[in-house]
Amino acid sequence: MEFFNREKEIQDLLNMIRQEPNLITFIYGPINSGKTSLMLEVIKRLPREYVAFYIDLRGYAVTRREEFLKVLFETYDEETFRKKVYNILRGVENFHKAIPILKHIWKEFFKIEEVSDAFKHVENFLQELYNKGLKPIIIFDELQVIKDIRINNFLIYRLFNFFVRLSKVLHICHVFAITSDSTFIERIYNEAMLQGRSRYYLVDDFDKETVEKILKEKGFSDEEIDIVWRYFGGKPIYLVEAIQAKRVGKDVKELCEEFYRLRRRQVLDLLYKLEEENKNLFDRVTKFLKGFETRDKIKYKRISKELSWLINNNILFLDPANEIIKPQSHLELLAIRNILKEFKP
Ligand SMILES: Nc1ncnc2c1ncn2[C@@H]1O[C@H](COP(=O)(O)OP(=O)(O)OP(=O)(O)O)[C@@H](O)[C@H]1O
Ligand SMILES: [Mg+2]
Structure with missing residues (x-):
């Protein structure tokens, strides 16, 4: 590899x-x-x-x-x-x-x-x-x-x-x-x-410039690069998937959407389960996630119960040194934004 x-x-x-x-x-x-x-x-x-x-x-x-x-x-x-x-x-x-x-x-x-x-x-x-x-x-x-x-x-x-x-x-x-x-x-x-x-x-995911460079070298069009960045961000493991998919002639957008659907479903299931088990925590979690409606990272203050739940379920990543909280990848960010619409009263 x-x-x-x-x-x-x-x-x-x-x-x-x-x-x-x-x-x-x-x-x-x-x-x-x-x-x-x-x-x-x-x-x-x-x-x-x-x-x-x-x-x-x-x-x-x-x-x-x-x-x-x-x-x-x-x-x-x-x-x-x-x-x-x-x-x-x-x-x-x-x-x-x-x-x-x-x-x-x-x-x-x-x-x-x-x-x-x-x-x-x-x-x-x-x-x-x-x-x-x-x-x-x-x-x-x-x-x-x-x-x-x-x-x-x-x-x-x-x-x-x-x-x-x-x-x-x-x-x-x-x-x-x-x-x-x-x-x-x-x-x-x-x-x-x-x-x-x-x-x-x-050691973070690759930044946009690096993703562009890697994918360009692999013959991705500008449009394909945009799609990959939107769905996968700079997560190396997904970039490898995208490159392999392109190599065998698979549609890049389709691959991105497949991954997205799966991740969205997983996050949604976790939230439904939480709603059943602990409505109070669920409300706190969804309120917390609203912070990502317009931002892709938020400032870290303290580990609250809802933050702890989101971290333990691998939805969010906490960087204590830079005092930042962000979704584990772009897939989670997209899923969060989409799901929030679903849960709107
Ligand atoms: N620099 C890279 N170049 C090419 N592929 C990479 C690179 N970094 C990671 N990968 C791919 O991403 C996959 C995941 O990487 P790796 O296991 O190193 O991540 P990790 O941060 O250690 O993951 P975990 O959080 O599970 O410990 C690797 O199996 C490899 O396929
Ligand atoms: Mg590792």
Whole structure:
């Protein structure tokens, strides 16, 4: 699959990585804006001395400490472990989806009802790489998956402490955490223990100029570009769909409308259900949505019940750093505007 643009974002992130590790970087943005793809592209472009550990929590039902340890580590027997470490140190293998560990050590961690030893082990491992002249980077994708796990305290806070230690205290490892969960990023943004220790990097959908450039190169007419922008905005995943559709001779407008009808239906169903279950909240939600009748984003004040409902149902996206609330994509914006007419008394 071809990778579009993102030069600015790639350079921004590479610049952060070139500096000595200091802050934890939280990468956030609307759903499907291309956060994961971007990070993987950045990793591809890293010079040889960097070693990336990309830990993807998506797709795993990580609800307990044991499951977290399974995702965090990959176990090896003595011989394969030695080979693995040898290859890492030679700079041959510089992309990993877990921290390599000897099986018997991992089993010990598994028995103890704690995570401190496991974190200490990761720290020692990264420190060793650092001492050998390598530059480790650790990335947690879909970090919100573990937000509710408790081990004495919430695991997420233990992890934040650990991140602060790796970056700000020891300066041995860059730490990135990716999430598309707006309420989670809002919580993190206001988290006292992260003040002055973290930064927030927004990966948004493409802007109009970029969309025009991408689609022009793919042979889209001005009219087709207008339609795609109106329905899909700069959401990479939809642009990919539009390009593929055009390639096989499908009508672009038809595709846009198909997606729109589906999304409108989904949003409408959610609202009907809410109306049945909680009329008061429903009224608040529709009132809130009226803010989008003439605007495509509104200023964020606080997380009210209705806003929380709209965010949790993936209709709206909240950007705490820029204090903005907007629909997850143009499809939602169009759906909201259309549905509001339906609900007018
Ligand atoms: N720069 C890009 N060039 C081409 N396609 C892209 C690009 N960015 C994203 N995509 C496409 O959009 C899809 C979604 O992107 P990705 O999974 O990176 O988004 P995300 O922001 O991580 O999503 P989520 O919110 O679900 O975590 C990808 O599978 C890919 O097809
Ligand atoms: Mg992702």
